[in-house]
Amino acid sequence: MSLNVGIPRFLGTNCDEDVKRWIESKGFRATYLWYEDRFESKDFDWIVIPGGFSHGDYLRCGALAARTPVMKSVQEFASKGKPILGICNGFQILCEAQLLPGVLLQNKNLRFIDQWQTLTVQNADNPFSKMMTTQQHIRLPIAHGDGQYYADSETLQKINNNGQIWLTYDENPNGSALNIAGVTNEKKNVCALMPHPERAQFEWMGSSDGELFL
Amino acid sequence: MITIGIKIMPRDVILDSQGRAIESSMKSNGFQVQSLRAGKYIEMTLPAASHDLAKAEVERMLHEGGLFNPLIEKYDIYFN
Numbered sequence: 524m525s526l527n528v529g530i531p532r533f534l535g536t537n538c539d540e541d542v543k544r545w546i547e548s549k550g551f552r553a554t555y556l557w558y559e560d561r562f563e564s565k566d567f568d569w570i571v572i573p574g575g576f577s578h579g580d581y582l583r584c585g586a587l588a589a590r591t592p593v594m595k596s597v598q599e600f601a602s603k604g605k606p607i608l609g610i611c612n613g614f615q616i617l618c619e620a621q622l623l624p625g626v627l628l629q630n631k632n633l634r635f636i637d638q639w640q641t642l643t644v645q646n647a648d649n650p651f652s653k654m655m656t657t658q659q660h661i662r663l664p665i666a667h668g669d670g671q672y673y674a675d676s677e678t679l680q681k682i683n684n685n686g687q688i689w690l691t692y693d694e695n696p697n698g699s700a701l702n703i704a705g706v707t708n709e710k711k712n713v714c715a716l717m718p719h720p721e722r723a724q725f726e727w728m729g730s731s732d733g734e735l736f737l
Numbered sequence: 738m739i740t741i742g743i744k745i746m747p748r749d750v751i752l753d754s755q756g757r758a759i760e761s762s763m764k765s766n767g768f769q770v771q772s773l774r775a776g777k778y779i780e781m782t783l784p785a786a787s788h789d790l791a792k793a794e795v796e797r798m799l800h801e802g803g804l805f806n807p808l809i810e811k812y813d814i815y816f817n
Contacts, residue, residue, distance in 0.1 A: 582803075582804070583806055586803050586806070587803075589803065590802065590803050619803065619806070625808070626806060626808050626809055628751065628752075628754070628809065629754045629755070630754075631752065631754065633754050633755075633758055673751070673808070673809065674808070675750075675808070698752075
């Protein structure tokens with residue numbers, strides 16, 4: 524049976540088509556979801572929130588998108604324990620929607636950073652890590668201005684103890700706490716990362732490690 | 738109608754990248770700056786019957802509407 528994946532689109536989303544093609548390349552069905560519309564949880568198996576600059580990054584990145592009708596349906600989807608993946612701006616949106624702990628601040632060096640990163644898989648017990656193993660190194664590109672993961676020390680300790688730190692940077696590009704590149708919620712069904720797995724499907728792209736996510 | 742202003746600042750524990758960049762620019766232009774932090778100011782006009790009601794509505798926007806993020810920001814409310 525082919526998975527049916529919903530892809531929310533906001534004003535300013537720009538990785539939607541890459542994500543759709545990536546999902547379809549696996550033989551899954553992919554459907555765009557407009558930010559002003561609600562959807563039924565039963566109609567989808569996964570939700571993947573793509574990157575971009577939703578609602579102009581105004582107020583705070585992800586803050587305005589997090590409070591749209593489609594995200595009310597994403598909240599319901601999450602509460603049913605169904606898998607959600609957020610990439611880049613999708614990560615920022617999920618944090619602002621309080622579906623993930625912490626928040627993403629502007630990169631410590633104030634620059635937009637676009638480069639390849641080596642990551643370490645810290646925990647592989649979520650729906651988007653089935654082909655990964657703990658302590659495996661993978662290579663993915665990042666492209667963000669606001670990727671510095673921040674949470675207070677109590678939260679950092681809690682997510683560390685719960686195994687919610689999914690991916691870390693081997694060399695920290697943006698000042699992220701504990702070198703965090705990706706986290707999950709406590710139930711491990713909501714997962715997000717700043718790097719772009721959909722931009723690493725084939726060796727000619729620089730790496731095919733994005734294939735490990737689906 | 739009541740006009741109300743909301744000052745939103747990064748919390749003290751947050752490294753304020755924007756403020757640091759502005760401070761560095763001021764200093765390199767020869768201005769003496771002890772410290773500098775940058776936030777944002779939002780001004781809005783509400784159809785509220787009193788200052789208290791307007792303030793209560795703005796508090797709801799801050800806490801329920803996502804106008805600020807308590808993890809990283811603090812706010813002050815001003816009446817013009």
